[in-house]
Amino acid sequence: MPLELLESSDLDASKREGLWTLNFGPQHPATHTTLRLVLQLDGEMVIDAEPDIGFLHSGFEKLGEVLDFNQYVTIVDRMNYISPMANEIAWHHAVEKLLGIELTPRCKYIRTIFAELMRLHDHLLCLGTCVLDLGGATAFMYAFNEREYIYEICERASGQRFHTSYTRVGGLLYDVTDDWVEMVRAFIRKFPKAYRDFEGLVMKNRIFVERTRDVGVLSREEAIAGGATGPVARxxxxxxxxxxDEPYLAYEDFDFDICASQGGDCYARFQVRMMEMLESVKIIQQAIENLPAGPIFASGTGKETIPDKREVYRSIEGLIHHFESVMPNRQMQAPLDSVYAATESPNGELGYYIVGDGSFRAYRARTRPPSLLHFSLFSKMIRGCMLSDVVAVLGSINIIAAELDR
Amino acid sequence: MSNENSSSSGALAEVKAKLAETLGGVTLAWSAFREQDRVDFPASELLRCLNAFKAAGFDQLTDLTAVDLLEFPKATDRFELVYVLLNVESGQRLIARTYLNEPDLTVPSATSVWSGADWLEREVYDMYGIVFEGHPNFKRLLLPQEFQSFPLRKDYPIKGRGERHNFPVITRAES
Amino acid sequence: MATQINKQLGDNVFLTTLDAAASWGRANSLWPMPFATACCGIELMSTAASKHDLSRFGSEVMRFSPRQCDLMIVAGRVVMKMLPVLQRIWLQMPEPKWCISMGACACTGGVFDTYAVVQGVDRFIPVDVYVPGCPPRPEQLIRSILDLQEKIQKGGTVNAREFKLRILPEGPNRFDEDELIRIRERNGFKLDDPKYDPVH
Known part of the structure; x- marks a missing residue:
């Protein structure tokens, strides 16, 4: 299949004269993964850009219709792979809303801590790689240094450093241990210093500021009409x-601020991400110091939740319970209804529209990916910018191809 | 559909009153589930209804998707089209749904109402084959343009019909 | 006479074959081309970043231009729309070249046994080293590069004759599961048949 030249709808033939077309991607270092842009250039000025996506469309939603609510968590992991656990939390948040399960306080707190760690994870990579694309490799190394600590925290809790598959319907795979708590505390203690280093390298770097300020401006009206959410909208x-605005997990218990800016340019988006990291640290600190004791699985829900692993191995009731919850004809039954539930993932509003059909699978597991809506705004942002600004804008809206294409 | 957990707050009553004013003669079926308000509207009045929703304060289209109800228990229609709407100021959400049947799978495009509908509609077409009339750039979004089927329909096998392996093989000697 | 030469030259002379010398050079200066499509790409970054530091093993010069590279690392799943791009980039790379298929998705399709995902890039391009894992840890990727270096050192020839010899992929022919679906469809099989469950 040759890569066909896309016809841009906004330009008629007379305006097209003298423009040249540049194909950007799908294999390009600044696309991070796989996306393609067809740019209409007047010299170095970008007149129009048409994104072409689908280079990583893997049929996630079709898989969601054949795997059950617990199995599908391994697939959603792979959606936004720079903050895997944020997807798990969002998916099971939606499933629990459909099934009507109320989580235990300990589970809520652990999930909140992980959700915020994932926010750090995501923002660090987003900033680090964008600076790499703009020509500075040092900040990338600093960012990955911190990310490795977060990987270790994930690994200690779940056994896997990357795709953790840690949440379960109504609970978590394992409870966390005391040394995990110590690990998080140690990370929180050392993170502010790393943050200051990083801030000095990036946000106060004159080259970076000049390449991102007043570039890729998105107005408030465009953001609302185009469906932008998360840091891009803020x-x-x-x-x-x-x-x-719609408190879920344990966010009601914590004191934190919402970071927003009026700028609308790339620099403002990075600034919002930087500020959010500090707020995340604040939330993690409050959560880890007030981590409640108790069970991690919601009780009294019958077959919806799988039993605690220790019960499965040590008691016959637990074993039977576990068998029943994984046998196709004895599993939980989702109501014959649909629900839309969203969480604030690092990238924006990550929602799931789940239709239950009385079985243990989703009849339809629709993902509402923030990247898709943000990338559709890209051509609005880039018009009138220079060719070299393309990578800055791409980096600032943090497009994750697997989430974009699913 | 069940009517439990209705969040019959003042905001909803206000929206209902506004819609009754602008959409006289259109039957809207209201329901709620897990504190989420939903409204079913007829597909024949789609664009009029969407404009009315926007006028009632829902200024963001959060999500647009479809569901193939082919195997859904006791379903009478083939496709369900779902618009998840949001009022950015107040944070109120509304799920608006309509139903479509073959062979008439053509509905007007919502791009004139919310510009964010652009790619969402193309994705729905890509996956379900529902055509949105009046869309400025209507073609497949995710799959290759020459792809023939609509993969999220329930009668399409998950492993496909062999499209994924319809490519030439490059061996060591050729490369 | 011999001792005289020995005394003058010391350890500065050794005998080897041209093949071995060329392979030694190639093995220790691999320039990877990261064909990073998905999650494995992030672990690839992690491998190149500060903690794992791929440059200790002489293959950190990541170049995104295929013309400059001799090692393609396919990191992540490759789907229908991407495969022609992958093949084109592979053909653009100059000989001699090698390919590492990183992660379960690139090797076999992994968990994505769906209509869009190619079930292993080795069906369409030659692969030298397979790295299991979803995604593989950075240590595993480093190991695979060391293994590839060993492979190049052992079997390499100065004019890359070894590639001419190996035309067909090694190992037994695999059964194509899609063929089964096609046979069933040809025989008038209906998908809503309750006996047929495409997953289990």
């Missing part, structure tokens, strides 16, 4: 954060 002055 950088354009839409002060909306699901953690505050």
């Amino acid at each position: 950088a354009s002055g839409v002060a909306r954060d699901l953690r505050r």
